[in-house]
Amino acid sequence: MSTLLDMQGLRISAGSGAARTTVVHDVELSVDAGETLGVVGESGSGKSLSGLAVLGLLPSVARVEAGTAMFEGRDLFLLDKRERRHLRSTDIKMVFQDPMTSLNPVMRVGAQLREAVAAQGELSGRAAAARAIELLDQVGIPDPAARARRYPHEFSGGMRQRVMIAMAVASRPKLLIADEPTTALDVTVQAQIVDLVTELQRQYGTAVIWITHDLSLLAGMADRIAVMYAGRVVETAPAAQLYSAPRHPYTGGLLQSIPSSRLAHGADLPAIPGMPPDPRHLGAGCAFAERCAFAVERCRTETPPLLEHSDAGRAACWVLPAPAELLAVAR
Amino acid sequence: MTATTPPLLEVTDLTTHFKVPGGTVQAVDGVSFTIERGTTFGLVGESGSGKSTLGRSVLQLTRPTSGSVRFNGEELVGMDAGRLRAIRRSMQLVFQDPYASLNPRRTVREALEAPLRIHRLVPRAQREAEVARLLDAVGLPARFADRYPHEFSGGQRQRVGIARALATRPELIVCDEPISALDVSIQAQILNLMMELQREFGISYLFISHDLSVVQHIADRVAVLYLGRIAELGTYDRVLESPRHPYTRALLSAVPEPDPTRARESATLVGEIPSPLDPPSGCRFRTRCPLAFDRCAVEVPALRVDAAGDAVACHAVA
Numbered sequence: 001m002s003t004l005l006d007m008q009g010l011r012i013s014a015g016s017g018a019a020r021t022t023v024v025h026d027v028e029l030s031v032d033a034g035e036t037l038g039v040v041g042e043s044g045s046g047k048s049l050s051g052l053a054v055l056g057l058l059p060s061v062a063r064v065e066a067g068t069a070m071f072e073g074r075d076l077f078l079l080d081k082r083e084r085r086h087l088r089s090t091d092i093k094m095v096f097q098d099p100m101t102s103l104n105p106v107m108r109v110g111a112q113l114r115e116a117v118a119a120q121g122e123l124s125g126r127a128a129a130a131r132a133i134e135l136l137d138q139v140g141i142p143d144p145a146a147r148a149r150r151y152p153h154e155f156s157g158g159m160r161q162r163v164m165i166a167m168a169v170a171s172r173p174k175l176l177i178a179d180e181p182t183t184a185l186d187v188t189v190q191a192q193i194v195d196l197v198t199e200l201q202r203q204y205g206t207a208v209i210w211i212t213h214d215l216s217l218l219a220g221m222a223d224r225i226a227v228m229y230a231g232r233v234v235e236t237a238p239a240a241q242l243y244s245a246p247r248h249p250y251t252g253g254l255l256q257s258i259p260s261s262r263l264a265h266g267a268d269l270p271a272i273p274g275m276p277p278d279p280r281h282l283g284a285g286c287a288f289a290e291r292c293a294f295a296v297e298r299c300r301t302e303t304p305p306l307l308e309h310s311d312a313g314r315a316a317c318w319v320l321p322a323p324a325e326l327l328a329v330a331r
Numbered sequence: 332m333t334a335t336t337p338p339l340l341e342v343t344d345l346t347t348h349f350k351v352p353g354g355t356v357q358a359v360d361g362v363s364f365t366i367e368r369g370t371t372f373g374l375v376g377e378s379g380s381g382k383s384t385l386g387r388s389v390l391q392l393t394r395p396t397s398g399s400v401r402f403n404g405e406e407l408v409g410m411d412a413g414r415l416r417a418i419r420r421s422m423q424l425v426f427q428d429p430y431a432s433l434n435p436r437r438t439v440r441e442a443l444e445a446p447l448r449i450h451r452l453v454p455r456a457q458r459e460a461e462v463a464r465l466l467d468a469v470g471l472p473a474r475f476a477d478r479y480p481h482e483f484s485g486g487q488r489q490r491v492g493i494a495r496a497l498a499t500r501p502e503l504i505v506c507d508e509p510i511s512a513l514d515v516s517i518q519a520q521i522l523n524l525m526m527e528l529q530r531e532f533g534i535s536y537l538f539i540s541h542d543l544s545v546v547q548h549i550a551d552r553v554a555v556l557y558l559g560r561i562a563e564l565g566t567y568d569r570v571l572e573s574p575r576h577p578y579t580r581a582l583l584s585a586v587p588e589p590d591p592t593r594a595r596e597s598a599t600l601v602g603e604i605p606s607p608l609d610p611p612s613g614c615r616f617r618t619r620c621p622l623a624f625d626r627c628a629v630e631v632p633a634l635r636v637d638a639a640g641d642a643v644a645c646h647a648v649a
Contacts, residue, residue: 191598257519259548271519
């Protein structure tokens with residue numbers, strides 16, 4: 001597989017004036033053609049900012065300070081506005097947690113889709129309208145011809161997300177960035193959306209970056225996973241390896257704190273103590289050190305780099321406990 | 332406790348309908364269950380299943396249309412406002428977003444003292460000590476008493492919300508999605524706190540959640556709600572480990588597991604929950620049910636209780 005997107009050394013700052021601080025530090029994310037990369041983290045981990053940066057969609061308070069994002073031989077961070085807008089309507093698409101942020105509330109769904117189809121330049125008029133209905137059908141919207149004449153607010157949350165996905169795949173994108181697209185949905189509808197994206201991915205060969213707070217969700221769908229904490233990638237590995245043999249204490253802590261049948265019913269959950277740090281006020285050393293049961297002196301003074309520990313896995317940890325130690329309670 | 336002591340909460344045939352332009356929302360429709368002292372009753376279902384309305388109807392924050400809610404044997408439905416206010420002391424509510432229940436202009440001390448004052452629980456001279464005791468019970472330092480809600484993280488705010496619920500020494504706390512707004516690494520801390528408070532004070536929980544793994548871990552008994560009716564009810568292991576109702580099965584199969592070797596089957600449940608304004612005839616689940624047959628459209632399946640006290644409402648499964 002060839003690398004489709006290779007993002008290196010991403011640094012993002014946010015805030016204004018003297019309060020401007022670095023909130024994403026030296027992040028690298030890469031995804032191969034057709035692959036699914038899961039990016040998991042809590043609020044403030046920088047996962048969404050990293051995804052938005054790819055498309056030049058950062059909120060006005062944030063900006064890319066350093067880094068490269070190579071996509072088919074071009075650095076996305078060097079594109080001008082017009083090139084970037086073109087890319088967003090063709091090769092790289094994004095879907096968000098709340099589809100209403102991207103759908104036009106006063107425009108019929110069919111017309112919006114027709115516009116997205118026409119933007120590809122291949123179809124227009126009646127052919128574009130027919131393709132729009134075909135797309136609605138393909139994403140599982142019942143009675144697509146009638147639904148095309150409706151407005152976004154007449155759709156349920158799950159149906160709206162399907163419309164967003166139809167808009168996204170209208171251009172047969174090479175990369176789809178999905179930022180918590182199922183977080184607001186019921187678990188049954190979430191399962192349907194995951195299946196839909198997986199199916200479209202198979203059909204169009206689209207690579208997916210799926211950003212979420214839910215490590216369980218990624219288990220069934222991601223090829224590789226990057227775990228983010230306080231603005232950094234702290235661990236990355238093929239999915240199977242990450243769940244069975246994590247090396248970063250934060251990954252291990254997350255896996256252990258998920259209630260599951262491994263634990264006795266009603267027993268205390270092995271929770272991670274403390275709380276995620278404010279990304280604007282980070283001290284020296286590893287940002288996870290104060291919550292980490294394995295921390296040593298060096299962790300509090302020196303930030304660990306993301307280093308390879310096996311063929312495909314990397315972790316940012318000076319201690320690098322064995323998987324058995326990290327999952328002691330779970331096994 | 333003797334055999335004649337009534338259960339802490341006994342809900343019988345509870346129905347809550349709302350008149351809206353265009354019809355009647357049948358949010359809760361003939362629901363019955365009981366909660367024993369010191370136990371956790373989990374209520375699960377999709378959004379639109381009526382689980383929040385059911386929680387509010389139990390507390391009489393939403394007045395039920397019909398049915399009975401007995402708390403310590405005393406009927407709450409139709410009770411006069413004065414007596415209800417007194418009894419509410421023993422039944423508290425914890426929200427998903429503690430912001431919704433905390434006044435942003437009041438310090439934690441003011442928030443915690445208000446119920447003590449209103450219900451005349453603690454003499455003025457002892458209130459300061461009581462506030463410190465409540466904060467300690469939820470794992471917060473006493474110095475936090477003079478801070479405002481916005482100064483706290485989400486997890487700390489939920490601890491304050493729980494402390495406020497504890498202030499009146501309730502026997503029952505209705506928790507509506509108490510951890511869903513919290514960061515993943517904080518959720519386990521709050522669950523541990525709730526379990527600890529139950530062991531310490533013997534509190535019962537009506538725990539409303541969409542998260543089946545959480546409910547499976549902390550609930551003693553579980554009810555699965557679909558469009559305002561109970562589909563399945565019983566002990567946590569019976570309902571969530573060997574489910575019988577096709578809806579419970581579908582719901583469980585949709586839950587992702589943190590283990591790539593135990594891949595989820597493809598989504599078994601098609602479509603979305605129908606509108607409670609116009610629920611399907613007969614069994615309300617039949618429009619999405621893989622087992623549905625003729626009878627399901629014409630006859631409402633009764634919730635049949637077996638010898639073990641577990642119950643299922645389905646024509647297709649025995």
